[in-house]
Amino acid sequence: MPDSSILTNKSLQPIKVSIMPAANLAEEWESLRTSIPDDLRGRLAELVGAHTPDLAGLFYETLLRDAEAAPLLSHSLVSERLHGSLQRWLQELFPTGGLAEFDAVADRQRMIGAVHARVRVPMHLVMRGGRILKRRMLELLAKVCPSDSERLVAAAYVFGVFDIVMDLMGAAFVEDRQAEASNEEAFRHLAIGQDITLERETQRGALLEWSQTVLFAIATGAPETAIPSLSSSNFGLWAQHRAGLLFRESHDHRSILSLIRQVDREILPAIARARQADGTALPAEVAKLQALVQEIRFHLDEAFQSIISVESGRDPLTKTLNRRFLSPVLAREIGIAAQQGSTFSVLMIDLDHFKSINDRFGHPAGDTVLQQAAGILLDMTRQSDFVFRFGGEEFLIVLVETGAEEALRAAERIRERIAAAEIQLRNGQRIRITSSIGAAVFDGHPDFKRLVERADKALYQAKHGGRNRVVLLTG
Known part of the structure; x- marks a missing residue:
């Protein structure tokens, strides 16, 4: 419990706070924006700006001592990125010019909540981190609020900001986890063969x-x-x-x-x-x-x-795995890699100039190309690997227990096999195609979306480097 002097003035009379209950978070946010004088809000912004490194340090120092939280934060890349991200987040919440518009704040917090869900950070750990920051902020208020009444107004403001953003994060977290749980259950149904x-x-x-x-x-x-x-x-x-x-x-x-x-x-x-x-x-x-x-x-x-x-579980046209299962597969592979100290790789494959095939020969020809290209991918991968139809003419392959050199060799074999294949269309005509491939190796970051984005970035480089080539993204 905070010190009673923060809750009452020296005559022990209750102090009124101007923040009123609101029908929704947007109205509550607007109420917060006008709940304290500009001068006090400016002092709070300066306080946060001066202490963001200390706040972030306390935050991670405390959570790294927690047996449940430490495994999620021990990776050096994550810690370095998140330390700076937390400082920027605090400065965004308490800017010198006053609170930002609600829609902008809400979008940002929902994005953060969705990331927490993908990384599978339990929501109670997020709430615990919020409590750490609120307690430390409460202690720091004495530096900019000489009077009890001013401290109470500032504390109500700070707590209100934290509570609203935690509410937004939590809602996004729950929504994202529910969707993920639905995907996981569908994947379970696939495994047990529900008819x-x-x-x-x-x-x-x-x-x-x-x-x-x-x-x-x-x-x-x-x-x-x-x-x-x-x-x-x-x-x-x-x-x-x-x-x-x-x-x-x-x-x-x-x-x-x-x-x-x-x-x-x-x-x-x-x-x-x-x-x-x-x-x-x-x-x-x-x-x-x-x-x-x-x-x-x-x-x-x-x-x-x-x-x-x-x-x-299969794309009807190509018989590759449905993209909906990509999230649970990658999340599981990340868990296995973290537990066993192993690694895996992702290949993003794009069929070059596919649109021109549809334009020249029609969509049935495009379907034939996709089917035969998918057949090559399925034939060139192991039973333990996962081949997904990622969208349009793009495929994604998860190569388990595969490091950078092996992934590069596998990608080159696939590229060469596709380029050498002679594809017979339904009208009897034969054509050849090429492919561009981007590769990325799991680097320990727990957010699988980041790994996919790195593979996609490598694919972009391959396509803009002349196509019909493989690019492995390193670093």
Whole structure:
């Protein structure tokens, strides 16, 4: 707990702080901007500017003594980069000209939170670091705030800034980790071989069975009790209790649930009323029912289609791995490398002048080129390696247990094999292609995005250096 003199004045009377509760973070940020005099805000900025090296030093010194945090920060490259980054971050939060606009601050903190999620820094460690900084800032306030009342206003301001940015970071962290968890679960489903296609056909059949039961009951004049609600049918129960896990409560899943409610609450009662009357309205109501069933079928197919390519784990055209699995694969390889002291490499491969192939021979020819190039990549890599369709005419290969020299040799073999291949198009015409390859070796940095960016930078150099070549990015 902070010293009580900070919370009260010398007469022990409560001091009022001008920061008011807000409906959202943007309003709270705006309230903070006007909560203290310009003079005090300027003194705080000078205080932070003068003590950022000490604050950053205390931050990392404390966390490096923590058994849980130390493994995440012990790498010299990370420590050197993060030490300077933390100082810049503090200066951004307490600039001499007053708080920045909320949108700019929010974007920056969300980006930081996403990086924490990718590096897999637990959020409680981030919060612990925030507490370290807040406690030290509280101690430093005495240097620029001679009076108790001024110290309280400054403390409320400092704590408010830290609390809002931690809120923003935390929200981005959770969102990013949820997406990553979804990818990891999909990859797990791939490993255990869940048959999504069979599930789709099963639910199509269940929906059709319910529809035929209802239509048969109407045609034979069966009592109302013979017409089950859609929500109580096998399909309805599956849609309510199992489909949400499969479809992650997607738009199509929500549409299916909404249509089920519409069938039960509007269409079936309307059919019952039409049957009890003279029956003239019955054909129109049955037509509405059939239309809604078709709409449910459409959303069901769309929902399954959206996950089949992911759950199959393969790009439909090239049979290489789906890019969605790149994050969990790289995160796992980084973990293995850190644990075993090993390394691995990433190759980014681009088929040269691919657009001209589409323009000259058409998109079917482009598809053939992609398929045959992917076949070469799969043939030239080991079973332990990972080949991904990265996008368009780009592929990414993760070479496990592979250092710089081996990665360079592997990339050259791939480049030579692609250049030597004669690709036969569907019209019988034969063409040759070349490729540019960028290579990067894992250097210990825990953020896999940085490794991919280094490989992409190497690819850029290869393409702008004349194409049909390999560039290994070092340093």
